[in-house]
Amino acid sequence: MDTYYNPDDLGKFGDMGKESPELWNAFMKYYAKVFEAGALSEREKALIALAVAHAVQCPYCIDAYTRASLEKGSNREQMTEAIHVAVALRGGASLVHGVQMRNTAEKISF
Amino acid sequence: MAPAQNPVLPFDDALKSCGLFPLTAEGVSILQVNLGRRCNQSCEHCHVDAGPGRREMMSDGVMEKVLSLLARENFSALDLTGGAPELHPRFRELVSRAVSMGRSVFDRCNLTVLFEPGMEDLPAFFVRHRVAVYASLPYYRREETDAVRGRGTFDKSVRALELLNAHGYGMEGTGLELHLVHNPAGAFFPAPQAALEAQFKVELEKKHRVFFNRLFTITNMPIARFDSFLQKSGNREAYLTRLAGAFNPAAAKGVMCRNMISVSWDGHLYDCDFNQMAGLKVNHGAPDRLDDWSRKLLERREIMTAIHCYGCTAGSGSSCGGETAP
Known part of the structure; x- marks a missing residue:
């Protein structure tokens, strides 16, 4: 294996259904339903997915939801703002744990 | 650049898979006429390879044949394209005479042509002849539009839309x-x-206070300039594979070539403007020249297909009138 991430592997995603087709089918049915327009539009859902893809740092998902966002009518400005939401959450989540640092420091300090 | 190999099945195989082969016309209600390849723009997606340097324009002889055809045959609409059709010296005459014959006229307008020399009266001319304007605007932002159509195009296009709105185009109640x-x-x-x-x-409306009636979406066709982009950028195989993978039989049933004929600047007949650029004339026993026009043979003709036809049948479909299977 030359690299852990190979773009062609995205096309093999369906292979994950080979050992547990029932779970795979249930997941895919759920997955498709999630991205249908509901209270949120398909475009908004693709932007959320794009932000989450960056938060979980999944290159397959970034590839897929960059394209999906463009194909739902979003532009780079909107997509960049969506990524900043992920960045803010990740940064904020780290920073808010600083309170635990302070709690611990206070507890063990004079 | 050497012709690229196609990574997908022939289009006819896709038609066979859903019982639509051979694809046949169901009439000839729209006459689409390509007046030439000259254009004031050179867009990245252009399947015509049109631009300011192109010299191919419809001759007077072919123009007379088009007018004669319009006079003796019934069409629901005359659809004018190019290049920029307005740059043809007999554009206005063709529109006027077609309208006087009772034909509806569509103009496929790039918007910026309204600011070319001699085009100052074009909006008023459109109003007088009730021409339906189909205007290219890739996106509602400058960045995307200029990336497709060249720097400065978006601002100019917005000015053209303001001008058309001021003449009543796209405004409620004007028709x-x-x-x-x-x-x-x-x-x-x-x-x-x-x-x-x-x-x-x-x-x-929010950013520019401009208005329009409908938006039509068109898939970029793997032909000419856009095909070169696909090859150069290493996207061709993936793009064609996705187009073919998104083949939709409902969209295939509704493709525009089934009820139109496309006439080239030099008087040949094609199933559509894309086939025109691919050099695929009407065939399978139907006449391929205006001189040999036969409605009987053309309205039930078998359509000529090629790999680019996947562009019209992917997903919700694509045509000069937008989606065909929404």
Whole structure:
């Protein structure tokens, strides 16, 4: 294996259904339903997915939801703002744990 | 650049898989006429390879044949394209005479042509002849539009839309139709038409106070300049594979070539403007020249197909009138 991430592997995603087709089918049915327009539009859902893809740092998902966002009518400005939401959450989540640092420091300090 | 190999099955195989082979016409209600390849723009997606340097323009002889055909045959609409059709010296005469014969006329307008020398009266001319304007505007932002159509195009296009609005085009109650045509700014598919139309309406009104009637989405065709882009950027195989993978039989049933004929600047007949650029004349026993026009043979003709036909049948479909299977 030359690299852990190979773009062609995205096309093999369906292979994950080979050992547990029932779970795979249930997941895919759920997955498709999630991205249908509901209270949120398909475009908004693709932007959320794009932000989450960056938060979980999944290159397959970034590839897929960059394209999906463009194909739902979003532009780079909107997509960049969506990524900043992920960045803010990740940064904020780290920073808010600083309170635990302070709690611990206070507890063990004079 | 050497011709690229096609990574997908022939289009006819896709038609066979859903019982649509051979694809046949169901009539000839729209006459689309390509007046030439000269254009004031050189867009990245252009399947015509049109530009200011092109010299191919319809001759007087062919123009007379088009007018004669319009006079003796019934068409629901005359659809004028190019290049920039307005740059043809007999554009106005063709429109006037077609309208006097009772034909509806569509003009496929790049918007910026309105600011070319001698075009100052074009909006008023359109109004007088009730021409339906189909205007190219890839996106409601400068960045995407200029990336497709060249720097400065977006601002000029907005000014042209303001001008057309001022003449009543796209305004409620006037009946003057102003439709926008979107194509993606790259190797990806267009957004769903209705949702994108809503976005365009909100953004163009909010930021520029311009109005239009409908938005039509068109898939970029793997022909000419866009095909070169696909090859150069290493996107061709993936793009064709996605187009073929998105083949939709409902869209195939509704393709525009089934009820139109496309006439080239030199008087040949094609199933559509894309086949024109691919050099695929009408065939299978139907006449391929205006001189040999036969409605009987043309309205039930077998359509000529090629790999680019996947562009019209992917997903919700694509045509000069937008989606065909929304």
